[in-house]
Amino acid sequence: MMRVLVVDDEPLARGGVRARLAAHADVQLVGEAADGVAAIKSIESLRPDLVFMDVQMPGLDGLAALRHLPPAERPLSILLTAYDHFAVGAFEIQALDYLLKPIDDERFRESLDRARAAFRHRVAGEAAPAVYAKRFTVRTGQRIAVVDADEIDWIEACDDYAGLHVGPRVHLLREPLHQLAGRLDPAQFVRVHRSAIVKLDRIAELEPLVNRDCLVRLRDGTPLRVSRTYIDQLNAALAVR
The missing domain is CATH 2.40.50.1020 (LytTr DNA-binding domain)
Structure with a gap:
């Protein structure tokens, strides 16, 4: 079971992710947060496997919150944003994916599939390389x-x-x-x-x-x-x- 944290300063946006996650029996929503500081505390206390992280939030933004955590302690992350200029930043912190709001349902499923694959490799061992079809x-x-x-x-x-x-x-x-x-x-x-x-x-x-x-x-x-x-x-x- 993959444990998920949702971080977004907009309640409706969190609700949208929450509703989409409810359709997948192999994931468990363990918490929500509305800003970067709360996100850090939730990650440190709940230890989620995956976080859906809003990029732009009041105060500490999503990218800064993830950078605050040591790389070894960062959960897998999928970034959420209504803007189009954070893509390279997503790759700098090794985010799994980058979803543009309003979220497309098929893109959401694709991102979750990517998270499942990464989660399986992480459970098998941090050094396990991703295996792709040749x-x-x-x-x-x-x-x-x-x-x-x-x-x-x-x-x-x-x-x-x-x-x-x-x-x-x-x-x-x-x-x-x-x-x-x-x-x-x-x-x-x-x-x-x-x-x-x-x-x-x-x-x-x-x-x-x-x-x-x-x-x-x-x-x-x-x-x-x-x-x-x-x-x-x-x-x-x-x-x-």
């Missing part, structure tokens, strides 16, 4: 093809399948995109839309669009739209490469 087996007629993760250009959602784009070919993997996302190395792959994941080294250029969306163009010329929900995650991933 190859996939896909059925083509009566044959089974092996696709290396390094060969994939991008991945799209196809109902209950994921379409693995390798050059001009598309291999259908019987696995929904949100589940597959948790098995991919975040240093190599980043989600850019609820229906698309891109391999970072395939990105050639970004073109800003209206409403903070943008367009990425891959090295082979493929254009893919990046939604506002994922733009900060993409920018942060590109910044640390």
Whole structure:
């Protein structure tokens, strides 16, 4: 059971996270806090495994609260914010993810899946490395093809399948995109839309669009739209490469 603390100065925001967590039987809400100072005290006393931490709060903000704790004592963290300029800070404190308000339900589930994977590794031992999929087996007629993760250009959602784009070919993997996302190395792959994941080294250029969306163009010329929900995650991933 993963023990969770929710920190946000807005009661409605805490309630939103609380309601989403209630749908998952393998997590336990152990407490809430409304500011950075209270968050530190709650983390020190409750020892949660995961904290949903609001970034901007009166007084001590969320990033400062996490920096106040020794790295070995920090819980896994998912940052929450209505603003778009804290993404790199999230990676500096090794946050698992960064959710932009208003929170998208699918992004929330994806972040929680990432927390589950990290929690399992932490329980198994602090030194246990994260294990990501390096190859996939896909059925083509009566044959089974092996696709290396390094060969994939991008991945799209196809109902209950994921379409693995390798050059001009598309291999259908019987696995929904949100589940597959948790098995991919975040240093190599980043989600850019609820229906698309891109391999970072395939990105050639970004073109800003209206409403903070943008367009990425891959090295082979493929254009893919990046939604506002994922733009900060993409920018942060590109910044640390």
